[in-house]
Amino acid sequence: MSRSAVSRLSVEQSGVIEAEFVFDTAPFASAHASTIVEADDGLLAAWFGGTREGAPDVGIWLSRREGGRWSTPVEAANGIQSDRTRYACWNPVLFEMPDKKLWLFYKVGPSPRTWWGMARTSADGGTIWSSPHRLSDGLLGPVKNKPVRLPDGTIVAPSSIESEERPSRWRVRFERTTDGGVTWTTASPPAGPDRTLIDAIQPAILSHSGGRLQALGRTRSSRVFGTWSDDGGRTWTPLELTMLPNPNAGIDAVTLADGRHLIVYNHAARGRSPLNVALSDDGRTWEAAAVLESEPGEYSYPAVIQRANGLVDITYTWKRRRIKHVVIDPAKLKPVPMREGRWPAR
Numbered sequence: 001m002s003r004s005a006v007s008r009l010s011v012e013q014s015g016v017i018e019a020e021f022v023f024d025t026a027p028f029a030s031a032h033a034s035t036i037v038e039a040d041d042g043l044l045a046a047w048f049g050g051t052r053e054g055a056p057d058v059g060i061w062l063s064r065r066e067g068g069r070w071s072t073p074v075e076a077a078n079g080i081q082s083d084r085t086r087y088a089c090w091n092p093v094l095f096e097m098p099d100k101k102l103w104l105f106y107k108v109g110p111s112p113r114t115w116w117g118m119a120r121t122s123a124d125g126g127t128i129w130s131s132p133h134r135l136s137d138g139l140l141g142p143v144k145n146k147p148v149r150l151p152d153g154t155i156v157a158p159s160s161i162e163s164e165e166r167p168s169r170w171r172v173r174f175e176r177t178t179d180g181g182v183t184w185t186t187a188s189p190p191a192g193p194d195r196t197l198i199d200a201i202q203p204a205i206l207s208h209s210g211g212r213l214q215a216l217g218r219t220r221s222s223r224v225f226g227t228w229s230d231d232g233g234r235t236w237t238p239l240e241l242t243m244l245p246n247p248n249a250g251i252d253a254v255t256l257a258d259g260r261h262l263i264v265y266n267h268a269a270r271g272r273s274p275l276n277v278a279l280s281d282d283g284r285t286w287e288a289a290a291v292l293e294s295e296p297g298e299y300s301y302p303a304v305i306q307r308a309n310g311l312v313d314i315t316y317t318w319k320r321r322r323i324k325h326v327v328i329d330p331a332k333l334k335p336v337p338m339r340e341g342r343w344p345a346r
Contacts, residue, residue, distance in 0.1 A: 015277075015290050015333035022063050022070045022315065022323040031061070033144065033250075034315040034323045035303045037094035039102065039125040042066040043307075045315050046076060046092040046104060047323050058088040060106050064126065070325070077120060077132055079108040090115055093142040094126075097180050098153045102126050105141035105157075112162045117141040139175055139184055144202040145252050146305070148213070154178050156233035158215060159186075160201035170199040172217065172225070176233050189227045192238040200225045200239055204253040206261045206283055214261075214283045216242065218250050222269050226283070243341040244278070244286060245269050250301040256330055257306060264292070264302035264314055267343045275299040275316060276343065277328070279335045287335035288344050292316070292326055299324075306330070 022034075028049035036045045043065040050058030060077040063070045079087035090107040097103055102122040109115030117135035122128060135141055140159050147157040155177045163169040173188045191197050203217035203225075213229040215236070224244040228237045244265060249272050251265040261283050267276040277290040292314070293299035302316040312328040336344045 015328045015330065016292070016326060017311075017329050017332075018325075018327040020070075020325050021318070022065075022325055023073050024322075026061070026073050028057075028059075028061070030058075030320050031323050032317045032320060033091045033301045034317065035092050035094045035146070036305055036313055036315045036325075037096060037102070037146070038305060038307050038313075039064075039096075041125055043313060044094055044102075044126045045070075045323065045325070046094055047315075047317075048089050048092060048106075049073070050088070053320075054088050054111065056086040056088055058090075060089045060092045060104070062104075062126065065325075076104060076129065077106055077118065091144050093144065093146055095142070095147050095155075097155065098149065099180055101180075103181065104129065107140065107143070113164045113168055115140075136184070138186070140173075141175065144250050144301070145204040145217075145303070148205045148207060150207075150211070150232055152178075152232075153180075154232055155181065156205060156213065157184075158203035158205050158217070160203065160217075162201065169197075170201045170220065171197070172200050172203050172215070172227065172236075172239065174203070174215070174229075174233050174236065187234055187236060189236040189239050192240075198225055198239040198241070202250050203227075204251060204263075205233075206253055207255045208283060209259070216244075216251060216253055216263065216283075218248065219246055220248055222246060222248075224251060224263075224265065242284070242286075243338070245341065247271055252302045252304045254304045254306055254312070256312070257310060258330070260330070262289070262304065262312065262330065264304050264316070266300065272298040272300040274343075275302065277314075277333070278338070279330075279333060286338060288338050289333045289335045290328065293318075 031049040034047040061073040062076040093105040107115040117140040142157040157175040203215035223241040253263040274294040275292040278286040318324040
């Protein structure tokens with residue numbers, strides 16, 4: 001892979017130890033909404049790619065990283081129906097279930113208002129995949145970000161719904177399974193005390209001490225939302241707006257092995273640059289940790305995981321043309337307080 005094509009990161013930036021593109025060239029013009037998972041033999045990433053977002057030729061593409069190199073992307077799913085009609089694919093999510101079976105969740109349909117949930121599974125780490133199957137009516141699966149696995153084996157998938165009205169109503173939802181994905185239940189945060197509902201989608205789930213869960217995500221209100229669960233994702237508190245800005249763009253977050261929480265997001269009220277990393281001990285007060293991108297353009301829809309070796313992997317959309325992969329050593333991050341939610345000058 002040509003490293004000369006990689007956009008430049010600040011060399012003095014603490015914590016960032018590697019940056020690369022997942023591919024240099026591909027048989028599609030546009031790429032977006034990546035996901036990443038650690039498999040037994042390396043990393044696996046997926047995204048949707050095609051002519052443009054929403055075009056019928058958009059499929060789900062997959063690449064594997066072994067020996068420090070990403071493989072040539074291959075199409076892992078498409079939206080071709082039994083009558084040969086073809087719809088766009090959207091928002092893949094890779095996740096390993098408790099039985100070690102790898103799931104590829106994704107959506108198919110003309111738009112996020114009318115799409116439906118799909119999945120494929122793999123028992124060998126993503127080399128051979130089952131036939132695609134449609135999720136049960138009423139289920140979408142995780143809409144952008146990875147599920148979390150609780151100590152008792154329960155899986156909580158962060159989901160959301162966009163209604164068919166115009167403007168569409170956005171509602172956060174969580175889909176929960178205790179039997180490895182055979183059956184699911186759903187739960188949604190209630191309205192607040194004043195009976196209002198914040199338009200929000202695409203939650204990411206964090207795990208706190210005592211089994212408490214927190215979800216953060218995208219809104220139309222210029223700030224990231226937050227909600228909490230004290231019962232393993234069965235019920236959630238009303239959505240509240242956090243200190244973090246949000247330009248109506250996707251985020252992702254992960255709870256690190258040391259108990260800290262890491263979020264990747266656009267620290268801006270408008271536009272999808274810069275792309276930032278922040279850290280928190282409690283999920284409420286966040287400190288500035290890194291800037292992944294700051295040049296003009298779109299750097300968006302991050303996905304983040306922590307590997308078994310402690311390193312953090314982030315993939316994200318790079319100008320809608322490529323998927324970029326950044327590796328962070330969280331032990332080397334040097335967070336700085338954000339006063340009143342403002343990103344500090346370095």
